[in-house]
Amino acid sequence: MMSDVPYEERPDDGRGGKIVPMRLQKFLARAGVASRRSSENLMTAGRVTVNGEVVTELGTKVDPLVDVVAVDGKVVSLSDGSVTIMLNKPAGVITTMKAQSDKPIVAELIPLDRYPGLYPIGRLDADTTGLLLFSTDGELGNRLLHPSSHVPKTYRARLKDIPKASELDKLRAGIQLHDGMTQPAEVEVVDRKHPTVRITIHEGRYHQVKRMFDAIGYPVMKLHRERFGTLELGSLKQGEWRELTPQEIESLSS
């Protein structure tokens, strides 16, 4: 169905253009349902409806202003054009978008061909694994990285030995680093046999977790970020990424 809204009056698509009629598989990809190829598979499998009718014809066009598209009965709509993903960063990969050596970089692990504007929100050291966010939405990144945001970040730190309770209390209270005191942190021992401590910090200074453990004399041997704000890695394997849902993005800002 085509609407009679003239081009000039159509809403911006957030990518420098307007929301115009497009092929159904492109619509599904833009809505963040799946890649174009996988969206075609959804269509040929009969899982996509337009205005209540199953559509399997790959050439079908839809007008996002008037057509109601659903996948498995669930209505999908275009996002504002911005995309945010989480990556489970493997060890040995540098948080940078531009290679400076032949070492692997995070840019090689994320879908830059589909979303060219993705950039990392913060960084993890090369030897740190775990949850790293990327977004095409610069505002979101600025908000989350701003010192006043206090987004909690949770890490598992593998150590040689479990620190004494009094040392862990120092991390909880705040400890002096060369760039000032740290804010209070939550700290719990999660494994005594393979000495591991979970720590949640509410700021994001350079090498912060490693420097905190160094300051009590227990250097970190391995570091893994398991949570960022409201988000957890879940079943995402190392080297894998997935898009955040609009609800997840909203939960990050609240």
Ligand code: URA
């Ligand atoms: N703190 C560190 O020391 N390293 C990281 O990668 C993240 C937090």
